[in-house]
Amino acid sequence: MSGIKIAPSILSADFARLGEEVRAIDEAGADYIHIDVMDGHFVPNITIGPDVVKALRPHTKKTFDVHLMIAPVDPYIEGFAKAGADIITFHPEAGAHPHRTVQSIKAAGCKAGLSLNPATPLEFLWPLLPDLDLVLVMSVNPGFGGQSFIESQLERIAIIRERIDALGLPIDLEVDGGINNETAPRAIAAGATVLVAGTATFKGGPAAYAPNIKGLRGA
Numbered sequence: 001m002s003g004i005k006i007a008p009s010i011l012s013a014d015f016a017r018l019g020e021e022v023r024a025i026d027e028a029g030a031d032y033i034h035i036d037v038m039d040g041h042f043v044p045n046i047t048i049g050p051d052v053v054k055a056l057r058p059h060t061k062k063t064f065d066v067h068l069m070i071a072p073v074d075p076y077i078e079g080f081a082k083a084g085a086d087i088i089t090f091h092p093e094a095g096a097h098p099h100r101t102v103q104s105i106k107a108a109g110c111k112a113g114l115s116l117n118p119a120t121p122l123e124f125l126w127p128l129l130p131d132l133d134l135v136l137v138m139s140v141n142p143g144f145g146g147q148s149f150i151e152s153q154l155e156r157i158a159i160i161r162e163r164i165d166a167l168g169l170p171i172d173l174e175v176d177g178g179i180n181n182e183t184a185p186r187a188i189a190a191g192a193t194v195l196v197a198g199t200a201t202f203k204g205g206p207a208a209y210a211p212n213i214k215g216l217r218g219a
Contacts, residue, residue, distance in 0.1 A: 005194040006213050007032035007065050007174065010056075011047065011145045012198030018052070022059045025201065028209035029217075032065040032087075034176070034196045037080070039070040042094055043143035050076070050083040057084030065134075065196075067115060067176070069142050070094065074101055081108035089113030089136050089174075092124040102131050113174070117142060118150050122159065132171055134194070135160055139187070140177030145198045149178030154190045161191025184219035195219075 008030050013021035022033055035053060040046040053066065066085040070076060071094040080088055088110045092098045098114070105112040113134030114125060118141060125135065137157050140147035157175060164171050175187045176196035184195055201212050 003193065004188060004217055004219075005031035005172070006201070006216050007034040007194055007196045008201035008209075008213070009034040009036055009145065009176070009196050009198035011036045012202040014202075018056060019059045021202075021206075022056050024206045025209055025213070026060040026062050028206075029213045030062060030201075032063045032194065033060060034065045034067065034198075035085075037066060037068050037070060038143065042071040042091070043069045045143045050079040053080060053083040053085060063087060065089070065113075065174075065194075067113075067136065068094070069115075074104060077101070077104050077110075078108050081105075081110050085110050087111040087113055087134055089115050089134060091115045091117065091142075092120065092128075093117075098124070098128060099131070102128060106131075113172075115142075115176075116156070118153060122156065125160070126163070129163065129171070130167065130169065132169075134172040134174055135164070136174045136176055136196075137192075138177050139175055139179070139183075142177075147178055149180075149183040153177075154186055157187060157190035157192055164191075179216070181215050181219060184216050188219060 038045045038047045063086045073090045073094040111133035115136040139153040174194035175192040179197040180200040
């Protein structure tokens with residue numbers, strides 16, 4: 001499949017120099033900048049909020065792919081949109097009315113994505129699919145970087161790809177978790193079009209970012 005997009009996750013960047021890191025992965029060929037937002041409640045970790053996203057926005061014109069792992073999610077959509085998010089992705093478990101959340105994201109001027117944890121039933125996705133711009137399949141349990149790829153998610157990626165293609169929808173199918181040069185080809189073969197990669201992108205320091213991204217894209 002051609003046109004694979006690489007979305008480095010800044011969760012694996014040097015937080016002491018995030019602006020520089022974002023500029024570096026931009027120059028290295030990143031397509032999206034993947035920003036993991038965690039609240040210590042919906043997932044067992046705490047990362048960043050809208051103010052950090054706003055501070056990073058001037059450092060790149062690349063798409064800010066903001067993944068909200070927070071609950072409740074609805075009260076924070078406008079804040080992240082105003083901070084500079086281009087895509088806002090949420091989990092169906094993070095609010096009582098997922099369709100309303102999609103509408104709120106669109107009303108805020110952003111593209112809408114739905115994220116599925118490894119155990120989230122696909123039935124959550126199907127009614128929302130025609131209204132989405134992105135589907136994110138988590139190939140690890142969310143909350144921490146550096147985890148191993150869960151192989152069972154390949155079948156789910158393939159099922160979602162088949163449904164997207166059958167409906168003729170222009171939806172990004174993104175995979176996040178344990179993506180590296182070994183797992184990337186399998187995710188792409190299953191139907192992924194966007195690869196989120198933290199450790200695999202940022203390993204080796206700034207001089208390695210371009211070859212790391214090129215290696216993932218070449219998968």
